[in-house]
Amino acid sequence: MEKCRIVQLVLIAVAAALSAAWGGETVIFDMDTVRHKPTAGPDKEPVGKVSVVPGRFGDACLFGFRENRPSGFFTASVAADEKWNDSAGVSFYVKGDGSKSWAGLEMIDKSDYSLRYAFCFPIDSTQWRKVTVAWRELIPELPGGEPADSKGGYAPSGFGNLWFGKWYYWRDYPAHSFAIDHICLESSISLDCNDYTPSQGGPLKTLEKLKSEEPVTIVTMGDSLSDKRHWANRDILWSEVLRGRLKERFGGEVTLVNPAIGGTQLSQNLILMPRWLSENPQPDLVVVWFGFNDWDAGMRRTKFERILRIGVERIRRLTGGRSEIMLVTTCPAVERWDTMEELALAVRTVAAEKKTALADVSAAFHKAGVEETARNELFCRDKVHLGEQGHRLTAETVFKAIIETQ
Numbered sequence: 087m088e089k090c091r092i093v094q095l096v097l098i099a100v101a102a103a104l105s106a107a108w109g110g111e112t113v114i115f116d117m118d119t120v121r122h123k124p125t126a127g128p129d130k131e132p133v134g135k136v137s138v139v140p141g142r143f144g145d146a147c148l149f150g151f152r153e154n155r156p157s158g159f160f161t162a163s164v165a166a167d168e169k170w171n172d173s174a175g176v177s178f179y180v181k182g183d184g185s186k187s188w189a190g191l192e193m194i195d196k197s198d199y200s201l202r203y204a205f206c207f208p209i210d211s212t213q214w215r216k217v218t219v220a221w222r223e224l225i226p227e228l229p230g231g232e233p234a235d236s237k238g239g240y241a242p243s244g245f246g247n248l249w250f251g252k253w254y255y256w257r258d259y260p261a262h263s264f265a266i267d268h269i270c271l272e273s274s275i276s277l278d279c280n281d282y283t284p285s286q287g288g289p290l291k292t293l294e295k296l297k298s299e300e301p302v303t304i305v306t307m308g309d310s311l312s313d314k315r316h317w318a319n320r321d322i323l324w325s326e327v328l329r330g331r332l333k334e335r336f337g338g339e340v341t342l343v344n345p346a347i348g349g350t351q352l353s354q355n356l357i358l359m360p361r362w363l364s365e366n367p368q369p370d371l372v373v374v375w376f377g378f379n380d381w382d383a384g385m386r387r388t389k390f391e392r393i394l395r396i397g398v399e400r401i402r403r404l405t406g407g408r409s410e411i412m413l414v415t416t417c418p419a420v421e422r423w424d425t426m427e428e429l430a431l432a433v434r435t436v437a438a439e440k441k442t443a444l445a446d447v448s449a450a451f452h453k454a455g456v457e458e459t460a461r462n463e464l465f466c467r468d469k470v471h472l473g474e475q476g477h478r479l480t481a482e483t484v485f486k487a488i489i490e491t492q
Contacts, residue, residue, distance in 0.1 A: 117141060141214075159192060172273075174220055177216055187209060189207055201244070203225060204357045292488065303340075303343060304329070311324075312324070322477045328481040332485065372409050412442060415430035419470045464479065
């Protein structure tokens with residue numbers, strides 16, 4: 087009996103120590119055993135392998151991804167309940183492979199796979215470190231998703247899947263690995279609740295730096311209209327024309343950071359923001375230009391306004407309010423000359439509401455393309471992507487928005 091009593095006391099002490107180390111939080115996965123299963127690609131081969139390794143607490147699971155595995159995941163179901171709604175978010179420990187690659191956390195509704203939320207995290211450290219994910223940092227990947235928030239948005243109790251991996255839009259699929267340990271709910275998370283909305287409009291601080299010939303960094307978030315790797319942009323690209331115009335006008339150094347990815351929507355680029363922020367944490371100006379792919383995915387004015395607000399707030403929050411923002415209205419296409427105008431209206435609305443700069447490319451294109459011949463000359467052969475005149479008109483519109491902002 088005495089021996090049993092000693093064992094019992096030891097177990098109680100261990101449990102107390104673990105509770106103290108873990109903050110008494112609710113564990114979702116202790117990761118001592120393999121629960122996540124790899125998906126298979128078109129070749130029927132799994133995305134990678136998972137194995138048990140020594141962890142931060144007990145054991146952990148090591149996820150090893152094979153090269154060139156877009157839309158590949160290690161999947162597991164979760165039984166979310168009302169306790170999730172009362173929590174502030176989730177956390178886990180990660181031990182990376184030391185590479186510059188990034189990994190993705192994916193949380194999906196119990197039954198509706200269009201309600202997908204993602205989070206991007208680095209794996210450059212080979213030491214265990216804790217990653218904390220507030221619900222608001224989970225970005226809805228598709229138009230149907232509202233912000234994850236038990237007080238008016240998507241209730242976290244609806245989650246039924248917790249995966250690790252990447253969808254196609256990451257466009258970065260090297261072989262990489264990382265270990266995960268101790269996934270739990272967090273009862274409280276310290277949040278930056280500052281309102282970084284400028285008190286009033288006025289000239290951009292970026293313009294002041296340009297006039298003083300100080301170095302300026304501009305980030306261009308966008309889709310294939312901005313992606314240098316797209317075939318239509320290889321000879322000329324509006325952002326490079328813009329950089330040339332600014333350097334010619336003001337003489338200072340202008341650094342262009344272009345994370346645009348063809349075929350993507352605004353929400354997906356918001357998820358991937360940490361990748362470029364890691365090297366450019368506080369750019370002077372972030373230019374945001376989306377719409378065509380969003381429209382194809384079912385995005386309409388009200389939903390576009392919602393994701394634009396999330397985007398503006400996220401950029402300001404992750405840059406500590408130090409980066410200025412310019413929203414660009416959705417560009418028409420020859421066959422969609424007026425079709426997507428409600429997305430342009432959404433951009434104008436949010437720009438005024440959030441006091442960002444605005445480059446009205448939609449208005450500029452409609453003015454320049456009144457005649458059918460002139461309209462066609464703005465685009466390349468597919469009548470969607472920009473031709474040389476379209477690139478130059480876009481660059482000039484953004485240029486004027488920078489130097490004429492009041």
